[in-house]
Amino acid sequence: MKRVGIPKGLYYFKYSTLWETFFRNLDAEVIVSDTTNKKILTNGSNTCVSEACIPIKAYFGHVMELIGKVDYIFMPRFTSVAKKQYICPEVCGVTDMVRNSVKELPKIIDTEINLRDSPKNSWHAALYTGEFLTGDRKKISSAYKDALNEYKGKRRALKFADTEFGSTLEKNKLTIAIIGHSYTVYDTFLNMELSKKLNKYGAEVVTLDMLDYLVSKDSCKELDKQFFWDYGTRAYGGAIQLIKSGRIDGILALTSFGCGVDSFVDELVENKIRKESDIPFMKLVLDEHSAEAGFLTRLEAFIDMIVRRRDNGFYISTSGKHLYNC
Template sequence: MSATVGLPQGMLYHRYGLLWRTFFQELGIETVRSGQTTKEIMDRGAALCVDEACLSAKIFLGHVDALVGRCTYILVPRVSSFGHKRMMCTRFEAMPDIVRNVFRDRGQQFLHYDLDVNQHHDEPDAFLALGTALGCTKKAAKKAYAAAKKEERRRYKERVAAEEALYKKEGMKILIAAHSYVIEDPYLGRPVLDILKGLGAIPIRADLTDREAAVKRSAELSPTIKWEMNREILGGLAAHWDQVDGIVLLSAFPCGPDSMVNEIILHQIRDVPILNLTLDAQSGTAGVETRLESFVDIIHFKEGTL
């Protein structure tokens, strides 16, 4: 039987999912996904994790657990840096070690994707290592990566264009500053988007942006922040905060990088109403709904449309 690779649908899956799936597909390797986040996945991950871990990390462990025994390997990425002063949160560095330790008695094999530009291991290197670890030739792995990257670029460009088009629409626009794995998770951020739409607002994602340009532009709000994904969000905010009616800062509890970056945003952007919303395992959508309703009312009141 040929190898199958399990893809946990948490954390970096929301950034690299299409790239990984297309890469494995090009190599003729079957993938198995853990499925959308459910309460069961979240509770299972929380039970496997130390209390201090952020909700996103707990959810990720729940997704790994959902795949154990269903595939030959489970892909657990380690992404550390994209270059000088372009770091990832330490949870992304530690995750392969955490997973190995938590699931050490379950007889599951894990596959690593290791991206650390500061250690001269860039994305093409990471994919080459991934392909050869699965027994593919270097030539086949390079070809599969080139095809997957082309598809990822094409799709991401489309998504950014669709998001940019929302700024031209009539209506109350709310910019959401959140990590992709928070805003896209059906248990975390998706309900926030749905509630805002239900209230007649147009939610727009700050993270869906030209990433390289956003990293450069992030210096307008903070020249010192080093976390890559926070810089992308800051860059998205810097480019668009003056085109929206309100901003929602959406974080998973307890996120160290967001707690610092959100303070900077609150300090730097003064002219637009900002709601700071932290999601934890207990916060049902009822509390979130009430806060979003009040926020939308405040914007209406400010704009004289209540």
């Protein structure tokens, strides 16, 4: 049985069910690297170029964790996951970055994921990947269809039951939305267990994955020009859904230091929120030097402000403007 290693970083958090089911259906043993920890991040940071963002550095560490344990490492080349839109350049090039920096790598399955022109290209990617393990195209096709159904089912389970977003949220519970890439929102080590901390404050967490992508895409038509990046559509359109829901108490933007995509997208998102709502908004920036104490202090202050506004019935400005002139 061939052993396929999958680094637990970047788009693993979005497509893990698809990938793992697909490889297992092809009779491969799937070995996933450990959850991000200090050792993985340190090894990755020491090997990767210093200018890279923290998710890329962590990914390097995850790849290194698999060396000597597997026959193949699955490192897909992400170019596009949505029509006419692209992925972050660093994520696009991470496979070559790893090849040039990490020694003694096993064979790499470097499938290109490029759905810019047509979603049908996903089948070509699956076929290319499957042929590393078997020459039976029928078996690859069956494995892919089964994996895709499994993936879609899990994605549907993430969304709220009712068609109108927010209708299933508990009325008396604090609701905080997190806007960010899946690899920062769901990597609990990099974000210092942000969702868990919010839950301890009695808050329900909403992420972009819980929102309807097609609604987000349609919402972005108000812009003069559509986003070059898929994440821009999800974040900006998601912000509009959150505003319209009327059920969000606060919005957190989770970003990595040095992220070029976020530096542009987050600005537009924040301006939209400030202009069309009074929802408190805060940006949290992550890197390998982030201290949990400072992170926790900012988070506590943010939650405290929201609770005071809601429970005490008075308005505290979230945009820095004076409300009263003495």
